[in-house]
Amino acid sequence: MSDTQERIAASFKAQGLMATLGAQLVSVADGEVQIELPFSTQLSQQRGYVHAGAITSIVDSACGYAALTKAPSGCDVVTAEFKINFVRPAIGERFLATGKVQASGKLLAVCTGEVRALSGTEWKVVAIMQATIVNISA
């Protein structure tokens, strides 16, 4: 495992929220990170679907770590802001968030993200995100 992958795996373990939600780091590639979340009633909104906040949490982390793969050496990252559209109810057995870097500089990275839900054998996009990540001194 590369330094970046190790570093992201260690950072992910340090995110208490990811453990609380039950999320797992699935893959780390240059400019692209995936995080998975199994369904749980502990993540629901009032109608039993997964809450927008849980969906948002995993794709925010995926975008942040994607940005980290492109950040200057010695930097950590924080989310400046994001926007997310929920395009279908978050129904499914598992949810896979993918964050991708679209542009990155010394200071900022712009990422897009999506969350797909698995129902039976079919994956459907349930949310799409556009995020701005800031590099900070680690």
Added chain:
Amino acid sequence: MSDTQERIAASFKAQGLMATLGAQLVSVADGEVQIELPFSTQLSQQRGYVHAGAITSIVDSACGYAALTKAPSGCDVVTAEFKINFVRPAIGERFLATGKVQASGKLLAVCTGEVRALSGTEWKVVAIMQATIVNISA
């Protein structure tokens, strides 16, 4: 307690994620709802602050319920999309999310939200949101 307040309290109890995060419904007024979240290491990001996803979850719910106070009778609401800026690190003992309706119609409501953090005796804004909520048949 009015019908709307009762209905929102019941809906909030049905949100598994709010219990998982430790969030509490604080107040329900016409067009404005507040939700509070005590600090917990189970909500952290990698630096120990509260994760953007947890902050987002409570202010998303606050905006959604604020919209519900203005929704036509017999409607439920779902979040179509939101955008959130994180303006300071989410450090504090408690976090108070406020969602307010800025405009509402038959179909859509537009809300603004903010989250303030309490450190000692000082409240500081840590995040601001702008959200679009859709009315759906209950």
Added chain:
Amino acid sequence: MSDTQERIAASFKAQGLMATLGAQLVSVADGEVQIELPFSTQLSQQRGYVHAGAITSIVDSACGYAALTKAPSGCDVVTAEFKINFVRPAIGERFLATGKVQASGKLLAVCTGEVRALSGTEWKVVAIMQATIVNISA
């Protein structure tokens, strides 16, 4: 030319702002529309680049018309909201906005958009958008 293409061409001609900016409708396909804008000093911001507002205007129209290709028969569309990141200075001889439908229903469509700038023979992405479009009675 299909009915939809004719209808979008007619609607584009009725947009006074597109003529004022000097924008042209380039292509209309199912779920995807392109609009082009030549550089002009009349579109500048304070440093001589094209103003974020001009870039935004063409990609907003491109997203709206992309949504219109998917809208139920007899509907017009209006923009409910969008978010746009400016990832490079808008420098170039020409700017090409592409709007694509990512998800569409009876009521709402969610689109992504991008604007690329042509400098010499190289196209570079200068902005990316995520938009929510509402179907209304025509």
Added chain:
Amino acid sequence: MSDTQERIAASFKAQGLMATLGAQLVSVADGEVQIELPFSTQLSQQRGYVHAGAITSIVDSACGYAALTKAPSGCDVVTAEFKINFVRPAIGERFLATGKVQASGKLLAVCTGEVRALSGTEWKVVAIMQATIVNISA
């Protein structure tokens, strides 16, 4: 007029797009700037209302200049990104955009903006914005 006000007035004059749209700088205060736009058919969308892009252009400039009043000495500003909701059709004789700084640091400012439309003697909010502005070397 203070240095900041003079500087913003000069910068506004250098924005070709503001002249093309017919916009005028109305007021510059610490952390808050207003820009006005009279109605013109040259700014219309397909139904005759003012195009979302024109509304967006003036409130983007208002937010940018509001941020400039808070920027470190010797800095210029550029828009990193914004999100805007259109809450009513942009109908009216005049449109007043107000940009306000909500938080500002060495690197970034977060602003909120709104555009109100004047019809007869009544002002109504037609759009609200949330924007991230970056300080750059002038």
